[in-house]
Amino acid sequence: MSDVTDKVLAVSKPYLGPAAEQFLARQCKLFLKIDSAALTAAHLKELSGCFELGGRAIMDPAKATELAKKIATL
Amino acid sequence: MRPTIKNKLVGGFTAVLFLMGVVAAIGVYSVLSLRTSALETARVGDRLNSISLEIQVHNLEAQRKIKSYLAEFKQLGADKARETYLDEAEFEIHEIVSLAKRGVRIAPTEEKRAKFQLISAAATSYASAVETVAQGVEKNAVGGATDIAAYEAAAGHLNETAEDGEMAGRDSSQSSQENIERVSKRSVPVVLGVSLLGLVIALVMSIVLSRAILLPVEHLKEVAENVSMGNLQISVRRFSDDEIGDLADSFARMVVAVRFFQMEAEASNAGTGE
Numbered sequence: 001m002s003d004v005t006d007k008v009l010a011v012s013k014p015y016l017g018p019a020a021e022q023f024l025a026r027q028c029k030l031f032l033k034i035d036s037a038a039l040t041a042a043h044l045k046e047l048s049g050c051f052e053l054g055g056r057a058i059m060d061p062a063k064a065t066e067l068a069k070k071i072a073t074l
Numbered sequence: 075m076r077p078t079i080k081n082k083l084v085g086g087f088t089a090v091l092f093l094m095g096v097v098a099a100i101g102v103y104s105v106l107s108l109r110t111s112a113l114e115t116a117r118v119g120d121r122l123n124s125i126s127l128e129i130q131v132h133n134l135e136a137q138r139k140i141k142s143y144l145a146e147f148k149q150l151g152a153d154k155a156r157e158t159y160l161d162e163a164e165f166e167i168h169e170i171v172s173l174a175k176r177g178v179r180i181a182p183t184e185e186k187r188a189k190f191q192l193i194s195a196a197a198t199s200y201a202s203a204v205e206t207v208a209q210g211v212e213k214n215a216v217g218g219a220t221d222i223a224a225y226e227a228a229a230g231h232l233n234e235t236a237e238d239g240e241m242a243g244r245d246s247s248q249s250s251q252e253n254i255e256r257v258s259k260r261s262v263p264v265v266l267g268v269s270l271l272g273l274v275i276a277l278v279m280s281i282v283l284s285r286a287i288l289l290p291v292e293h294l295k296e297v298a299e300n301v302s303m304g305n306l307q308i309s310v311r312r313f314s315d316d317e318i319g320d321l322a323d324s325f326a327r328m329v330v331a332v333r334f335f336q337m338e339a340e341a342s343n344a345g346t347g348e
Contacts, residue, residue: 014323014327015327015330016327016330016331016334017324017327017328017330017331018331019330019331019334019335022334022335022338023334026338057333057337058330058333058334058337059326059330059333060309060326063326
């Protein structure tokens with residue numbers, strides 16, 4: 001697992017709890033077409049958009065936007 | 075400081091205790107000041123009454139001695155009569171003046187002060203009338219008719235002012251009793267009002283505290299019931315920045331995770347179905 005993956009998980013945990021790891025894997029696979037362990041800083045901007053979009057389906061939209069912004073600034 | 079439930083409870087109860095203390099202090103202060111005021115009024119009233127009575131006693135004694143002086147002058151001789159009656163009468167008049175001055179000092183109203191000032195002035199006039207009569211008597215063995223008339227007028231005036239003073243003293247004593255009754259009647263609503271205020275403040279603080287704790291707990295209970303019945307669309311609100319707010323956050327995170335796992339399971343089932 002890359003450093004970036006760890007950082008994204010650390011930021012996501014307070015929002016997604018036990019689903020953070022699986023949610024990240026899902027977003028990486030569906031939209032970035034990569035494994036979550038191979039995540040690099042270059043993916044963060046795109047990943048942030050994916051998190052906002054995917055997050056809105058399961059959480060409060062404001063929270064999803066907040067999480068996306070945090071990922072974008074990692 | 076973070077507004078945790080512990081801090082809210084400690085702060086709330088401290089505030090209630092402090093307010094109750096303030097209310098109790100106000101109550102005690104009110105009762106004590108009313109009592110002091112009542113006692114002071116009673117003390118002044120009683121003192122003025124006793125001064126006016128003493129003035130009357132000295133007045134009667136002075137006039138009795140002057141009468142005896144005039145009656146027994148010839149029989150006793152000038153020196154003996156002066157020593158036996160006149161000096162004594164002068165002492166009584168001096169006492170009247172000093173008592174009247176004391177009355178002026180402690181009288182509670184301008185009207186009563188004026189009455190005691192009149193006694194003092196009348197006693198001084200009476201003293202000079204006595205002296206004039208005595209000089210006439212010592213010179214001619216009988217007092218001159220004009221001097222006697224002036225003396226009687228001065229004595230009559232002193233009697234009148236002393237009676238006025240006595241009435242003022244009695245009135246002062248009576249009004250001090252009325253004042254005590256008034257003050258004690260007034261202290262009852264003061265104490266009741268202060269106690270009621272304390273009760274209202276304690277009640278309001280209790281309501282505010284219980285609402286601050288109960289409202290978010292009731293919301294969380296409702297959310298938990300909905301989630302347990304399978305309704306995952308319910309939103310979890312964070313009411314306050316305290317332990318219950320933290321609990322709401324954890325609960326919201328859990329609901330998000332359950333929603334995600336449920337969606338994953340549905341997607342997986344759909345994939346298997348295909």
